[in-house]
Amino acid sequence: MVSFAALITAALVASAMAHDMSPAEIARRNTHAIAARATLSKCSEKLKARDFVERRLARRDQLIGQHVQKRNLEFVQDLSRRQDTNSSVCILAPEVTVGPYYLGAELIREDISEGGAGIPLLMDFQFIDVNTCNPVPQAMIDIWHCNSTGVYSGYEVEGTAGESFNRGLQPTDSDGIMHMKTSFPGWYAGRATHIHLAAHINGTVNTEKMIYEGGMTTHIGQVFMPEDILSQIDTAETYNTNKVTRMKNSEDGIFAEESTGNNAVADVTMLGASITDGFLATISIGIDLSSNQTDALNGGAGGPGGSGPGGAPPSGVPSGGPRPSGSASA
Numbered sequence: 665m666v667s668f669a670a671l672i673t674a675a676l677v678a679s680a681m682a683h684d685m686s687p688a689e690i691a692r693r694n695t696h697a698i699a700a701r702a703t704l705s706k707c708s709e710k711l712k713a714r715d716f717v718e719r720r721l722a723r724r725d726q727l728i729g730q731h732v733q734k735r736n737l738e739f740v741q742d743l744s745r746r747q748d749t750n751s752s753v754c755i756l757a758p759e760v761t762v763g764p765y766y767l768g769a770e771l772i773r774e775d776i777s778e779g780g781a782g783i784p785l786l787m788d789f790q791f792i793d794v795n796t797c798n799p800v801p802q803a804m805i806d807i808w809h810c811n812s813t814g815v816y817s818g819y820e821v822e823g824t825a826g827e828s829f830n831r832g833l834q835p836t837d838s839d840g841i842m843h844m845k846t847s848f849p850g851w852y853a854g855r856a857t858h859i860h861l862a863a864h865i866n867g868t869v870n871t872e873k874m875i876y877e878g879g880m881t882t883h884i885g886q887v888f889m890p891e892d893i894l895s896q897i898d899t900a901e902t903y904n905t906n907k908v909t910r911m912k913n914s915e916d917g918i919f920a921e922e923s924t925g926n927n928a929v930a931d932v933t934m935l936g937a938s939i940t941d942g943f944l945a946t947i948s949i950g951i952d953l954s955s956n957q958t959d960a961l962n963g964g965a966g967g968p969g970g971s972g973p974g975g976a977p978p979s980g981v982p983s984g985g986p987r988p989s990g991s992a993s994a
């Protein structure tokens with residue numbers, strides 16, 4: 665690891681030691697972190713241009729209009745107007761660990777909540793090409809996260825084999841924007857509250873099975889939530905039944921990695937006067953279309969049964985051990 669020392673930031677080193685990353689894995693991620701930081705300043709002018717911001721906000725208003733009840737519309741629109749709209753449009757995140765809970769072959773659908781308990785969450789994520797600073801249309805965005813009590817679907821060790829809640833795919837539109845509905849994630853031991861995502865391009869939609877096939881993965885990342893919102897969620901129904909103490913963003917090594925030179929925290933807006941009305945999370949994410957992350961997504965150097973792709977699994981799964989078994993497909 666010493667030979668890489670000059671390249672690696674403190675955050676990456678800390679995270680590497682915590683998750684037993686190989687030097688190759690560290691180098692891979694570090695390259696992306698540097699590239700993302702370098703493009704941040706390059707793209708910020710373009711992303712802050714008035715017409716670009718206005719288009720972004722118009723699309724966000726459409727999402728709100730589709731999902732927010734009439735009685736709350738005025739509240740949300742007023743809040744949107746007051747918000748600093750510039751804060752959410754200049755964010756570029758580097759690649760971070762895929763974690764042990766990626767399954768693949770998820771359904772293309774706009775609502776991944778499957779009616780599970782929890783506070784509604786609308787995701788308004790925009791994807792920006794870090795090489796051109798333009799939005800990335802026709803990317804397929806893969807989302808997965810734990811439910812409101814910290815459990816991932818699709819894993820035997822979680823008691824959820826064959827289930828698919830809180831997993832799904834949606835394409836980006838011509839503005840590079842992906843909209844999806846879910847329930848606000850909870851948390852589990854060793855990690856701050858987060859949403860996993862991957863961006864795929866150049867694949868095809870199988871309209872019969874509603875899945876995405878082929879193509880390549882160009883980005884793997886995690887989106888975090890603001891602490892002031894999380895502390896409200898802590899007290900909300902079902903979240904407050906979780907016996908695991910929630911880890912703060914500042915205590916999470918992967919948060920530090922994702923945030924190095926970037927902002928990995930979404931802009932979160934309430935969708936009504938009560939938190940049970942739901943939230944809207946907005947973020948812009950930089951992706952490098954020439955970067956092939958397909959192997960990293962499917963297990964990286966560790967691979968199934970190997971040293972694992974990193975990321976702290978919830979209790980019951982040995983740290984650094986193999987991916988949880990169950991209905992997982994590599």
Ligand SMILES: *[C@@H]1O[C@H](CO)[C@@H](O)[C@H](O)[C@H]1NC(C)=O
Binds near residue numbers: 713717718
């Ligand atoms: C965002 O900030 C830039 C300057 O940093 C300004 O020119 C632009 O008008 C702002 N956009 C909005 C929508 O406030």
Ligand SMILES: *[C@@H]1O[C@H](CO)[C@@H](O)[C@H](O)[C@H]1NC(C)=O
Binds near residue numbers: 822
């Ligand atoms: C989360 O999923 C687990 C496994 O299906 C389930 O037992 C639990 O009730 C779910 N949490 C909520 C709040 O629905």
Ligand SMILES: *[C@@H]1O[C@H](CO)[C@@H](O)[C@H](O)[C@H]1NC(C)=O
Binds near residue numbers: 800802803865866
């Ligand atoms: C691959 O996807 C990118 C981004 O969506 C697009 O610009 C490019 O034209 C695609 N290439 C092919 C061969 O389809």
Ligand SMILES: *[C@@H]1O[C@H](CO)[C@@H](O)[C@H](O)[C@H]1NC(C)=O
Binds near residue numbers: 880956957958959
């Ligand atoms: C991306 O990587 C995968 C896995 O190694 C490979 O099968 C695929 O051909 C690569 N795609 C491109 C466009 O390089």
